[in-house]
Amino acid sequence: MDLRDTVNILASVNQTLEQVKATEPVHSVDQLIEHHQLRKNLQAKLRQLDTALQALYQLAHSLPTIPPFEVVRWAQNILAMPNLAFLELDTTGLYESAEIIRALVLDRGGNTLLDLYAQSPTRALNADIERITGITTQDLIAKGQPIQVVIEQLRTVLHGKYVLSYNLDFDAGKLQEATTRLGIESLTFIGEDLMEHAMKYYSLRSYPKLEVLCRRIGSPLPEQLHQTAFHRAEGQLALLKAIANVVTDAQPTTSPPTAVEDTDAETLDEHPF
Template identity: 25%
Template sequence: MKTLREINQEYHFEKERLRQWLINKEIDAPEEIYDLECDQVLEDYIKEEQYVIRHTPIRKKYQLVDEYEAPELIPMPFTILNIHDCVILDTETTGLYKDDEIVELSVLDMLGHELYHSLFKPEKKMGKAAIRVTGLDHEQLAHEPLFKDEWRKIKKAIGKRRIIGHNVAFDYRITVATALRYGIEESEVKRLFYNMIDSKEIAKKYIKTSSYKLEDLCRLFHITDPQKHRATYDCLMTLQMLRALENHLINRGITKESLVYDPLVIKKEKEIMNNRNKAIIYSYKAEKSITDISLFFGVSCDEIVDIIIEEYKKEEFVLHVDKEIEEKVIFLTRGKQTLEECLQATGKYVPSYLVKLVLLKRGFNYE
């Protein structure tokens, strides 16, 4: 198996264009992309895409905050998780030590609307690991406001609502450290974080999995990673994970009171799910994207496609698939007979829900 470095000796692609192409195609690669090991399928795909790679525009690695657009989400009561009157908070920092400080803080409401966001000019320089993860450095932050000058706005955005965060104890500790650095009383931070909720602990209570890192939980629920390790997007992923968890528990017929299987609840929720499924099909037929439908209904993209497949079996309708995605799946699944073989062949390059949709359009038998 060749490395990307060996393959590129033939093509001489610009490294940054090659990196951007890998990102665009959702191909997982190590930090040093030339160390990526390429199987024959990927090698053939690079050969086919060489013109595209040479002309791939290099985008900014991280999206600017003013480009953030809140998703359209249907309100969710969270009757099982019992999280009400809350906000989602996340921070980015100069590092992970006691003397580090906050360089970015975001607060979202429970519909994903941004209540507050700001970058901050730190006294301490960014650590190398923090620069690599966030894409922020000291020069970029040189003209941002100081944390102390934004403290009043932060408190106003949160108000009396409870703070939810993933590993929120870290956000609390770093907020205390940053506040003390700039002469803000620790008691003010304590009041703000009083009765805080850790989304990681919520997940631990209801599901068993090997990792409770936010990105792993999102992967478990098939939530698309925006590939931006920044505060606002981490807040959004936390919210999406909680919505997916609530939906998962409803589907299993778990009640708030007993947290056991209740036949009456199952019957009632099945009716709700049937109505929801009808709304999902209606939205898809109206040419809403699967990712938008996923956000709105709090359902994974894979589950949405499964709903589409079941409805398509009853009555055929127009399937909307991006032409480039369709061509890629057709190329990668040549000679494959089973769904498992097709998903294995496309695993690195195309999300599974899109593969299943293309196969459905191509007449694959899902019986």
């Protein structure tokens, strides 16, 4: 049933209503019989109208979601900030004692403000972490600096910056754990979680992976083993620009949109990228 059918039913309801009003008041048995039949016809047509309207409601509810306008304006305002910075941390895992092994900061133009490896952690990197981060134990041996040096340089670089991070709670938590273990002042910075805004933009109720969203907007990250913190930081910038320019799905129309993967209680050991 399409909109034209609904319009025709509505016109029929209106016509029957006019007939009902024209028969009032009732002055005879014949008129009463006629009036009851008209009322019966009216109820039947109203049920038809209700069915048609329910179908239209379902059609309206099945329309694709559109981004909230305030999230788009947020992204536009954030991109205009001259002190904008994107933070990426690589760690040995998600557990509380996980150690930071790389800290990367890009500015709003995609330029590198900081890129430091931390010296080999107390636990050896396992194959999963090497795959996820693109970092090997040999990288840390060759390039790593003491974690306290990494933290202090990060503190200097982030001073006066407005920081975006994909899953900011995770990064802030790992930095807090690191400074607590070192017995030094906490690293404080001002910023927001890009993932939370992306969830609002796509009307998602659980955590999407950065890799999935970047593929969806037409800026795919390299496959793991070749994907690094630098690629993910660039992915953050691309995602922010996509939100600011109302890009929701840059995939070809001949293929279905990439399904957004959710992070639930069973995948807490996976990184959000």
